[in-house]
Amino acid sequence: xxxPEKLLALINDENSFFISTxxxxxxxxxxSSLALSLALExxxxxxxxxxxxxVPEFYRFLPAHEKFSASLPSNGQPLILLxxxxxxxxxxxxxxxxxxxxxxxxxxxxxxxxxxWVDPHAAATGIMVYYLIKELxxxxxxxxxxxxxxxxxxxxxxxxxxxTNSELLRVCAELIDSxxxxxxxxxxxxxxxxxxxxxxxxxxLNTLEIVxxxxxxxxxxxxxxxxGTTAEDTEHFSNFPRMMEHVExxxxxxxxxxxxxxxxxxxxxxxxxxxxxxxxGGGHRNAAGYKITADIKTAKEELxxxxxxx
Amino acid sequence: xxxPEKLLALINDENSFFISTxxxxxxxxxxSSLALSLALExxxxxxxxxxxxxVPEFYRFLPAHEKFSASLPSNGQPLILLxxxxxxxxxxxxxxxxxxxxxxxxxxxxxxxxxxWVDPHAAATGIMVYYLIKELxxxxxxxxxxxxxxxxxxxxxxxxxxxTNSELLRVCAELIDSxxxxxxxxxxxxxxxxxxxxxxxxxxLNTLEIVxxxxxxxxxxxxxxxxGTTAEDTEHFSNFPRMMEHVExxxxxxxxxxxxxxxxxxxxxxxxxxxxxxxxGGGHRNAAGYKITADIKTAKEELxxxxxxx
Numbered sequence: 001x002x003x004p005e006k007l008l009a010l011i012n013d014e015n016s017f018f019i020s021t022x023x024x025x026x027x028x029x030x031x032s033s034l035a036l037s038l039a040l041e042x043x044x045x046x047x048x049x050x051x052x053x054x055v056p057e058f059y060r061f062l063p064a065h066e067k068f069s070a071s072l073p074s075n076g077q078p079l080i081l082l083x084x085x086x087x088x089x090x091x092x093x094x095x096x097x098x099x100x101x102x103x104x105x106x107x108x109x110x111x112x113x114x115x116x117w118v119d120p121h122a123a124a125t126g127i128m129v130y131y132l133i134k135e136l137x138x139x140x141x142x143x144x145x146x147x148x149x150x151x152x153x154x155x156x157x158x159x160x161x162x163x164t165n166s167e168l169l170r171v172c173a174e175l176i177d178s179x180x181x182x183x184x185x186x187x188x189x190x191x192x193x194x195x196x197x198x199x200x201x202x203x204x205l206n207t208l209e210i211v212x213x214x215x216x217x218x219x220x221x222x223x224x225x226x227x228g229t230t231a232e233d234t235e236h237f238s239n240f241p242r243m244m245e246h247v248e249x250x251x252x253x254x255x256x257x258x259x260x261x262x263x264x265x266x267x268x269x270x271x272x273x274x275x276x277x278x279x280x281g282g283g284h285r286n287a288a289g290y291k292i293t294a295d296i297k298t299a300k301e302e303l304x305x306x307x308x309x310x
Numbered sequence: 311x312x313x314p315e316k317l318l319a320l321i322n323d324e325n326s327f328f329i330s331t332x333x334x335x336x337x338x339x340x341x342s343s344l345a346l347s348l349a350l351e352x353x354x355x356x357x358x359x360x361x362x363x364x365v366p367e368f369y370r371f372l373p374a375h376e377k378f379s380a381s382l383p384s385n386g387q388p389l390i391l392l393x394x395x396x397x398x399x400x401x402x403x404x405x406x407x408x409x410x411x412x413x414x415x416x417x418x419x420x421x422x423x424x425x426x427w428v429d430p431h432a433a434a435t436g437i438m439v440y441y442l443i444k445e446l447x448x449x450x451x452x453x454x455x456x457x458x459x460x461x462x463x464x465x466x467x468x469x470x471x472x473x474t475n476s477e478l479l480r481v482c483a484e485l486i487d488s489x490x491x492x493x494x495x496x497x498x499x500x501x502x503x504x505x506x507x508x509x510x511x512x513x514x515l516n517t518l519e520i521v522x523x524x525x526x527x528x529x530x531x532x533x534x535x536x537x538g539t540t541a542e543d544t545e546h547f548s549n550f551p552r553m554m555e556h557v558e559x560x561x562x563x564x565x566x567x568x569x570x571x572x573x574x575x576x577x578x579x580x581x582x583x584x585x586x587x588x589x590x591g592g593g594h595r596n597a598a599g600y601k602i603t604a605d606i607k608t609a610k611e612e613l614x615x616x617x618x619x620x
């Protein structure tokens with residue numbers, strides 16, 4: 001992986017950086033930003049870490065996560081934008097940005113940034129930051145290693161998705177040697193559910209209905225009240241029915257005020273972004289969503305119709 | 311990892327081998343046995359692969375899995391016993407075994423075998439077989455790589471358990487370079503469930519009861535009949551309750567003829583191998599099992615007592 005010379009020059013020339021990532025930050029956004037901040041500080045630079053949204057509770061095991069702030073800096077440092085490539089995704093539409101660099105691996109590329117390092121072949125922004133830190137000749141400390149390992153783990157499903165390759169495993173082996181603990185990171189990512197959340201999952205799985213390779217599950221307001229949970233607790237629920245071989249689309253319906261939020265997950269060739277767009281929603285090929293005002297029976301029938309049409 | 315000279319000598323001296331692994335075989339048992347068989351055959355040797363139980367349907371993606379047979383050979387070849395260290399675990403109690411070698415990573419060690427290579431520090435028997443194949447100077451073909459990668463993936467929760475380390479990731483990187491496809495193996499392991507199996511999981515999760523950081527679930531014969539499933543469909547079921555932060559031990563009870571097979575999984579410091587040994591079972595620190603003849607209420611109470619005693 002080739003780090004742009006202009007990015008290395010920017011980092012060497014400037015003394016203070018404004019590091020930001022997308023709203024609703026995930027493990028790759030947080031881990032890669034924190035790793036970059038820690039590395040630049042080890043080089044004697046100053047950094048301000050910004051996210052419009054707070055660090056989700058289950059990511060507060062990340063070393064130095066408390067460096068994130070929702071206050072914008074005011075002294076015009078260059079921006080380094082990670083894991084997205086337009087200021088709107090970071091809630092920075094109205095901010096004056098004198099100079100900007102982008103480090104991202106997403107496929108949809110916007111025309112933003114004086115320096116644009118966007119590599120859709122990278123499994124995670126975390127692996128790009130790893131190569132940047134190596135190119136700068138900086139030490140991978142334990143805190144940097146833990147952040148980078150988490151970033152890569154989250155975006156590869158800990159080495160289960162099709163972006164997993166041997167290079168990635170070798171980089172992660174080095175991160176382990178630098179102090180990242182794979183078991184405790186996995187524990188934090190996958191085995192830190194509350195009992196309430198687990199009991200809600202069981203209730204949701206009990207609603208399973210399968211029609212034409214589409215798995216339907218739903219959660220009602222009553223189920224939230226009964227288990228003492230909230231919408232946040234349903235993250236990843238839509239992935240479970242994908243465990244079944246013949247399920248091509250998993251559709252998870254969540255009741256909101258007078259409507260249903262529908263989360264779609266697919267395997268293989270089914271493009272759920274296109275289906276969600278028909279309902280004025282959107283997303284990626286294998287993960288998308290939309291909102292519909294209808295009773296659940298009608299909502300399911302309309303979805304079946306759209307999937308059969310695609 | 312040091313491969314015993316006597317084992318290398320045995321393989322070089324003999325021309326035909328009887329390879330066997332434990333009953334109710336899992337991915338490490340199957341993958342490591344198949345990899346060894348394929349490697350020995352590339353060396354011009356003959357092998358007979360034996361398991362008393364058939365290869366579970368969801369492991370039939372393993373290359374060469376059809377080599378497994380439930381027929382015992384009769385011409386007295388040396389036995390190589392994998393992923394267990396006593397003939398009873400392989401259903402071989404009544405078989406005359408003129409000469410035997412053991413390759414295993416389990417902690418509970420019995421006094422069996424003319425050559426005994428038992429390394430509880432190895433994450434999987436698959437990684438021991440990897441070093442054996444390297445030591446023999448044989449090529450890791452794509453079929454061998456897929457079997458070894460699967461063996462290691464299964465026994466480390468694809469690099470999530472505490473037996474994951476940097477050496478393991480480097481070996482798996484090499485296996486990917488030799489043709490193992492991490493994404494398609496993960497798909498086969500985690501997203502190829504039958505609907506029946508998924509419905510059985512939901513029924514099992516509905517039995518969840520939590521006492522003192524111990525999560526209890528069970529499956530009855532009736533539930534198997536109702537869903538059209540068998541015991542082999544319950545692999546991994548005991549892992550699900552571990553998703554909860556405060557659960558330290560997950561105990562899954564499976565009804566057999568007049569008894570319960572108990573599968574224990576733990577997080578952190580709880581040593582379930584020691585607990586299983588009190589019931590004449592065995593296993594690893596974080597994954598063990600035993601059999602008990604009692605009604606389920608008594609069986610649960612006795613387990614709680616033992617865990618509190620440890």
